[in-house]
Amino acid sequence: MINKNRVDKRTGFNGMELLSIIYEFNSRNITKQYQALALVLEELREKGIFEIRRYEDLEFSEKNHVNDFFKREIADKLKIHEFLPEQKTMSNLNFLLCGKDKNYTIPVPNDMNRIIETGIPNTFVMLGDLIYANMADITTGLDIEQVYVYRVTYDKNKKYDFLDPNMGDSEYLEKMTDYVNNRGPRKITRVEFYSPEHKGRSFFAGLFGLSKKSVYAIPGPLDLKFLDKLFKRYKNQSKLIFPSFQGLEWKPSQNIFEYLNRKSLLVQYPYDSFDVFLNFLRTAVNDSRTTAIQMTIYRTEKNSQVVKLLKEAAAKGIEVKTVVELRARFDEDHNLDVAEELKQAGCKVYYGDRLNKVHAKICLVRQGKSKGYVQIGTGNYNAVTAKVFSDISFYTHNQRYVNDAVKFFEELEGKGNTGFELLVTSPNDLKRMILRKIKKSTQDYLRDGKAEVFMKVNGLTDVDVINGIYRAARLGLPFRLIVRGPCSLKLGICGEKEDIVVKSIVGELLEHSRIYSFTYGNGSTETWISSADLMTRNLDRRVEIAVPIVESQPKKQMSKIIKMYLRDSANSYYLTKDGEYFKSKKFIDFSAQQTWLRRIKWKKYI
Structure with missing residues (x-):
């Protein structure tokens, strides 16, 4: 944007203005992050769990222990190179050695453990601190005046600039393979360096030829992923972590298709196990009446049971x-392998829309030309993430959903579409549907003062949807919005009638379900589940699905789920007019997640 002198159409800011805002925002977050880190480490030390100490504070025996470890395990793996700013480093921890006439760099191998035992149980020193303390031994013969620790972040978000709607499968596969093989690190987007005094930004900006707004002085250890190692080391201490749980599984004696013949099923991961979907798919594979299975694949785990069952079916x-969507960002390589594995097993693999990513989550089991079963969800077919992501999964034998699912897959195969009865999809109709329902709710509110809109998404950034909310809020329509991540909607700009509450729920589990609910003046409610967030990329540049829950029992379940989310206070952070978030303090906090987790103990099966 800066190089091309472009202005962002959503904000009206040019590139330098945006970069300044981003820098100020990130700097505040970094300060909060390291303050939180210091508090947590202090609490862990006080409770005698573990301690991270500075090298200079170690006892004599500890210094001997870690220095011996350095000489034995680390020194020979550290290589000094002449510093060249154009030379890309893939290390997350680097030392910059500044001499009178020449600079040098030491990239620390990423596979080195960032925390080193001192010889005293549960006491550690940071790897960077240990290397710094032994720097004189490494740099013998070099005239070094200053030493820094730094990290460089590169842009790897290369555009899919080869796409063409008329591109055939073989050409598309060839281009995608070439893209993955040649997508290396591109331009530098950020440099971080350790500096408790916040000095040195101008130096690093000049060194790498960057704006100072792309350089961050970090008041603590760089790259906090080292904390993962500590978590894995101490995760068996039950007082430190959430207790483990097993989501409810499908009752083994009950055939899921026979159940669906009588009524539809709505489950919520991870309180209900992903094994429900595997049971659904396994039942299809083992049912002699099954003629076809069709589904979308966006992100799966390695050695996926879903993929194995599809191969078994073939x-x-x-x-x-x-x-199979090959453009799932940074899963492209894995999805190319999945596509090839399925093809080798005799499955027909399609790559969907060439211009719009297929992000919809739908699986159709066909038993003959018209009969079948369909599953539609808000989350990926991934058994690993389904254990920690909160998602909705809807299963039905209802012919209206089945007919729409058949049409959806025909459209993805390029056979056209005569229109859906229940389903709504992007990039064509989903945004229009949401704006239309908001408008209808507004009209009903103005007539009888009783309408309301509830939405739960991971992100709310689409300008058209936000403007639709603003128009309705100026007239008084209440909105209750749960937006876990980015929210571009601002509060306090719709006048005295504004009644918008925005909160983010952050707890033990990652909130991932997308729910839209519209209550009208006559008391009726439409509740939808969707694969789409209210973000421009989802609504304008992806193939997504939203589906209304029309049957009474699943609809009642959805109503209860929404009420639980609205009631939550323990994990809710509320958006303020100045764009910050606060946590309301109540005498007794209520947690939706913990309530659902406790209820697992009351039942054995779904």
């Missing part, structure tokens, strides 16, 4: 059609 002669 081996049994069932027609398996999968839409």
Whole structure:
């Protein structure tokens, strides 16, 4: 943006203005982050769990212990190179050695443990601190005046600039493979360096040819991913972590298709196990009446049971059609492997829309031309993330959903579409549907003063949707919004009638479900689940699905789920007019997540 003198159409800011705002925002967050780190480490030390100490504060015996370890395990792995700013470093920890006439760099291998035992139980020193203390031994013969620790972040978000709507499968595969193989680090987007005094930004900006707004002075250890190692080391201490749980599984004696023949099913991961979906798919594979299985694949785990079941289905002669999205960011390589594995097993693999990522989550089991079962969800078919992501999964034999699912897959295969009865999809209709429902709620509110809108998403950044909310809020329509991540909506600009509450729920589990609910003046409510967040990329540049829950029992379940989220106070952070978040303090806090987790103990099966 800076190089091309572009202005951001959503904010009206140019590149330098945006970079300044980003720098100020990130700097505040970094300060909060390291303050929190200091408090946590102090509490862990006081409770005798573990302690991270500075090298200079170690006892004589400890220094001998870590210095011996340095000489034995570390010294030979550290290589000194002449510093060249254009030379890319993939290390997350680097030393910059500044001499009179020449600078040098030491990239620390990423596989080195960042925390070193001192010889006293549960006492550690940071790797960077240990290297710094032994720097004189490493740099013998070099005239070094100043030493810094730094990290460089590169842009790896390369555009898919080869896409063409008329591109055939083989050409698309070739281009995607070439893209993955040649997507290396690009331009530097950020430099971080350790500096308790916040000095040196101008020096590093000049060194790398960057704006100072892209250089951050960090008041503590760089790259806090080292904390993962500490978590893994101490995660068996039950008083430090949330207790483990097992989501409810499907009752083994109950055939899920026979159940769906009577009524639809709505489950919520991870309180209900992802095994429910695996049971659904396994039942399809083992049912002699199954003629075809169709599903979308966006992100799966390695050695996926879903992929294995699809291969098993193909081996049994069932027609398996999968839409594998190759452009799942940074999972492209894995998805290329998944696509090839499915093809080798006899599955038909489609790559969907060439211009719009297929992000929809839908699986259709067909038993003959018209009969079938369909699953539609808000989360990926990933057994690992399903244990920690909160998502909704809806299963049904209802012919209206089945017919729409058939049409959806036909459209992805390029056969056209005569229109859906229930489903709404992007990039064409989903945004229009949401704006239309907001407008209808507004009209009902103005007539009888009783309408309301609830939305739960991971991000709310689309300008059209936000403006639609503003228009309705100026007239008094109440909005209750749960936005876990980025929220571009501002409070306090819609006048005295504004009634908008925005909160983010951050707890033990990652909130991932997308729910839209519209209550009208006559007391009726429409509740939808979707794969789409209210972000421009989802609504304008992806193939997404939203579906209304029309049957009474699942609809009641959704109503209860929404009420639980609205009631939550323990994990809720509320947005203020100045764009900050605060946590309301109540005498008795209520947690939606912990309530659902406790309820698992009351039942054995779904």
